[in-house]
Amino acid sequence: MNQSFQTHVAPIGAAAAKISTRGVDVFYGPKQALFGVDLDIPRNQVTALIGPSGCGKSTFLRAINRMNDTIAGARVEGEILLDGENVYDPVLDVVELRARVGMVFQKPNPFPKSIFENVAYGPRIHGMARSRAELAEIVVRSLRRAGLFEEVKDRLDAPGTSLSGGQQQRLCIARAIATRPEVLLMDEPASALDPIATAVIEELIDELRANYTIVIVTHSMQQAARVSQRTAFFHLGRLIEDGPTAEIFSTPRRRQTEDYITGRSAAQRPGP
Amino acid sequence: MTGYLFLTIIAFSLAAFLTGRAAARRFAAEGRSGRPAAHSVPAYHGAFVAIWVGIPALILALLWRAAEGPVIDRLLARALPPEMTAGLSPAALDLLLTEIHHVAEGRILAPASPGVIEAAARLAAWSRIGDVAMFVVVLALMLLGAWFACARLTPRFRARTRVEGALSGLMILCSGLALATTLGIIVSLVHEAVAFFRLVPPGEFLFGLVWEPQIATRPGQIAAEGAFGAVPVFLGTLLISAIAMAFAVPVGLLSAVYLHEYASPRFRRVAKPMLEILAGVPTVVYGFFAILVVAPAIRTTGTMMGLATSPNSALAAGLVIGGMIIPFISSLADDALRAVPRDLRDGSLAMGATPAETMTRVLLPAALPGIAGGILLALSRAIGETMIVVMAAGLIATMTLNPLDSVTTVTVQIVTTLVGDTAFDNPKTLAAFALGLVLFLVTLALNTIGVAIVRRYRETYE
Structure with missing residues (x-):
């Protein structure tokens, strides 16, 4: 039934998808936030989730690593398959899932610890390093991959909160990739940053694509166009349309998508 | 008596507030429409007058109360017949004065000597004079304050700033009070502890095991x-x-x-x-x-x-x-x-x-x-x-x-x-x-x- 809302352009097929969702409904108490979302997210690509505020894109993102579980009254129905395995399967270990699916938040949230300890947090709790030297290697590698190492290599003991906003966000990315996740979820990672820091983050996302499957929520059309290969448009809790970014931005199939991308509101639209 | 005095001060302050506010409303009404006529809203003018009426009167009343007792006692002691005070130590004199106070207040514990009864009558009379004098002086001060404050009320008068200043003064006073309490505790502790250490050596106190x-x-x-x-x-x-x-x-x-x-x-x-x-x-x-x-x-x-x-x-x-x-x-x-x-x-x-x-x-x-x-x-x-x-x-x-x-x-x-x-x-x-x-x-x-x-x-x- 919900299928009628969606127009699958160039279906990538569940087989090639890193994550595929089938009929995902999310409820916050009695209120339904997502309605039957079917979406395939391809491996080693950046998928952008766009849509107006409150359309459910962040909710969808948080359903993938089960962060909605931490909200009292939140309930998820349907299937979210990660490599063919349902993440809501009762036998699945949510702690392990979150180690495989990293997350970067809207507001940089480094722990009130040193830069080193921030990045070492994941490897430590998951026992990924057998020695101090190995741990240091992971930290340096992660910082380097997040493009932060050169800026902080002389002050790894300084508190993470002493960095600038853009550096803090890259620290959070380094922290997220230190556990070698397969998927990286990013919830408006650049919305609290200035244009220069945003450009650095966007470049970083493009580099990270080679090793990770990335899902990014963004309010910026330009950002979606710049960093993503595929785009999914959400509206009022429903997935309206998804497909290759170039197609979504040049020839959207549905009028709601076109209106949103071109910045027209429903009121300005000429009558049907 | 004191209770009536404080009630009077409160009533006068309230009246001063209403007067000041009414005066400010009058010139607020005169202003052109669309822009505020006065620097401050009328309530601030009222509060300004009330502060000038109430605060000095309150301070004076408290000081008067604090000073009156010792002054009257001094006068009382001097007025006692010399044969009653001859050879009395300061502590014994205090005791005598306390007895006079008790008699004057009607709390007679033991039959008093004629000298004490006479002194008690004198004390009662003086206290009455003191009370009336205080009442009159405080009243005069309040009227003076009202006149002084009302004379300054104009549309451009910055009553709001003055009231703000008075409020911050009040806050300083309150925090000062907390600080003074702490200091007072320390001083009294140290004073008595020093007296103790004169009797018992500190070493014995700090390291003694019994x-x-x-x-x-x-x-x-x-x-x-x-x-x-x-x-x-x-x-x-x-x-x-x-x-x-x-x-x-x-x-x-x-x-x-x-x-x-x-x-x-x-x-x-x-x-x-x-x-x-x-x-x-x-x-x-x-x-x-x-x-x-x-x-x-x-x-x-x-x-x-x-x-x-x-x-x-x-x-x-x-x-x-x-x-x-x-x-x-x-x-x-x-x-x-x-x-x-x-x-x-x-x-x-x-x-x-x-x-x-x-x-x-x-x-x-x-x-x-x-x-x-x-x-x-x-x-x-x-x-x-x-x-x-x-x-x-x-x-x-x-x-x-x-x-x-x-x-x-x-x-x-x-x-x-x-x-x-x-x-x-x-x-x-x-x-x-x-x-x-x-x-x-x-x-x-x-x-x-x-x-x-x-x-x-x-x-x-x-």
Whole structure:
């Protein structure tokens, strides 16, 4: 039934998808936030989730690593398959899932610890390093991959909160990739940053694509166009349309998508 | 009389407020429409006049009251016939004046001499004159203040700024009062403690191992020789506080963690106020609980295990004090945990940390300053607790660290040395102040160390 809302352009097929969702409904108490979302997210690509505020894109993102579980009254129905395995399967270990699916938040949230300890947090709790030297290697590698190492290599003991906003966000990315996740979820990672820091983050996302499957929520059309290969448009809790970014931005199939991308509101639209 | 005076001042201030406001409304109405006619809204003009009427009058009345008594006493003493005052010591003169006051107020305890009755009549007359004079002067000052303030009311007058200034003055006064209280406590403690140390050498007090303050307070009384070695007393405080903290800190912290991280909102809504009620129970009630329930239970258990247990044990008092201070720790720790941004918790959980790992590695370190504050507050309560110890742990200063023995604490000894009628030139009484001074210094040091530790290890978040 919900299928009628969606127009699958160039279906990538569940087989090639890193994550595929089938009929995902999310409820916050009695209120339904997502309605039957079917979406395939391809491996080693950046998928952008766009849509107006409150359309459910962040909710969808948080359903993938089960962060909605931490909200009292939140309930998820349907299937979210990660490599063919349902993440809501009762036998699945949510702690392990979150180690495989990293997350970067809207507001940089480094722990009130040193830069080193921030990045070492994941490897430590998951026992990924057998020695101090190995741990240091992971930290340096992660910082380097997040493009932060050169800026902080002389002050790894300084508190993470002493960095600038853009550096803090890259620290959070380094922290997220230190556990070698397969998927990286990013919830408006650049919305609290200035244009220069945003450009650095966007470049970083493009580099990270080679090793990770990335899902990014963004309010910026330009950002979606710049960093993503595929785009999914959400509206009022429903997935309206998804497909290759170039197609979504040049020839959207549905009028709601076109209106949103071109910045027209429903009121300005000429009558049907 | 004084009561009427203060009522009059309040009534006049109120009238002044209404007058000032009415005056300001008049020129507010004259202004052109669309823009404010005056710098301040009428209520500020009213408040300005009220301040000028009320505050000086209040200050004058208080000063007058403070000065009147001594002045009248001085005059009274001079007016007494010389044969009544001849050869009287200052203390005896004071006593005579007190008798005159009593007679003047109609509280006659013993038949008074004609000289005293005559002086009492004079005192009553003078007091009446003083009261009337004060009333008249205060009234005049209020009218003067009203005239002065009203003369300054113009549309451009910055009444708002003046009222603001008066308010900040009031705040300075209040905080100054708190500071003065602290200073007053220190000064009185030091003053009496110095008197004590003149009788008992500080070395003996600080390092002596025997505490027996029950010395003779009047000649011929049969009593102990007296020994003022404070070590056993402080040891008792240390022992009981240590037991209390060892019980309260883990329980309080873990219950805070449970309430914050694991409990359902409904359970939390019920449990938190109930925990906080514990802090409001009078300590006497805790004392009952300690002697009637905890101490016998400990004694029975101890006897069963073949341990020599005193009926009043440090363990019973310590445990009950621990129970009393749990809410300080759990409630403040819960608040501190709640103040940690949700982002940090989400960030940790999204890294694949379990709730327990998130708690120990991220939330508790971030909440440390608040938690340490709660623990310090609880520690001061444990150290200062008196009633529970009196009831449950005993009065005898034993030099021991055995929690099953009966011990006593500093605050208990302060109470026991001060009660009863003893003179202030007796080491037994003065010992209370020396104990108080040392206790004050110890808690001060503890607080300073605690704050330093927190500053060293705190993990700040934005």
